[in-house]
Amino acid sequence: MHARFSPSVTCLTGVLLAAASVGCGPTLDLGSNVMWATDHESGELDDWYADGKGGLLPTDGANSPVEIADSPAHSGRYSLKMTDLAMSDSEGPGIYRELSSPPDAYYSAWYYLPRLYQTNSQWTIQKFRSRSDSNPNVISHGHDLNLRTLPGGQVVLYVFSHDPEYLQAPLSDPPAFVPVETWFHVEVLFSPRMDETGKLMVWLDDRLVYDLSQRRTTGSDDVLWNPCNIGEDIQPAPPILYLDDAAISLVRVTRKGKLF
DSSP states (O other): OOOOOOHHHHHHHHHHHSOOOSSOOSOOOOTTSEEEEEOOTTSSSHHHHGGGOEEESSTTOTTOOEEEEESOOSSSSEEEEEEOOSOOSSOOOBEEEEEESOOSEEEEEEEEOSSOOEESSOEEEEEEEEEOSSOTTOEEEEEEEEEEEOTTSOEEEEEEESSTTTOBOOOOSSOOEEOSSSOEEEEEEEEOOSSTTEEEEEEETTEEEEEEEEEOOOSSSEEEEEEEEEESSEESSSOEEEEEEEEEESSOOOTTOOOO
16 A cells, blocks of 8 residues: 655655755655655645644634745745744644544654744744543643753753653753754654653654653644744744654654655
């Protein structure tokens, strides 16, 4: 059985197997390892909305612009641009893909900071969330990937859990510094579990920076992967974040774009 992709996703699969480059090569047969992917080269958000399993968070996009940008792009011409006009510690521009009863999977995306921002609160760039069993309209917070600017001007990536059993994980050693004005790759192995058998592993540019196991990772039998741009006090305002070449896969994508 082989996965089928829209034209834009087919373009990305070529990028995933050959190093990222401008334009697309021939269609490649990847089998069923890639569950979903987008390179935004359709110029629309259609891949995120595909099969009715994704969209914007907040759903109306009010005061939280999420749009396709004509450069900078990691590959091709287009990327996803999120501008945080809300400036709230709990809500901001975001987009998601939802998986019901998902297996352990790798969630991969490239990020770009167009300038150095000063964080005076947490700055969340990715969330793993779930729907409430009692009310599917209620979406709970789970594990977050956050950025923080250190006094020396470095920007560090870290993990925060909304479960009071875990909260903020210690900074990795050496710290997971992310670059400014350069695309960087974040990949997460997420094992969704409602008991303490879950797992979260995070790679930054192919370096394993977090390996968190024996923990609850979800509150129900689904996962909402939610790249976002959420922060209450980030200067200069509004902070802008770009994202490109995103994928959900049963195998690692890696920074070099190879599936193995």
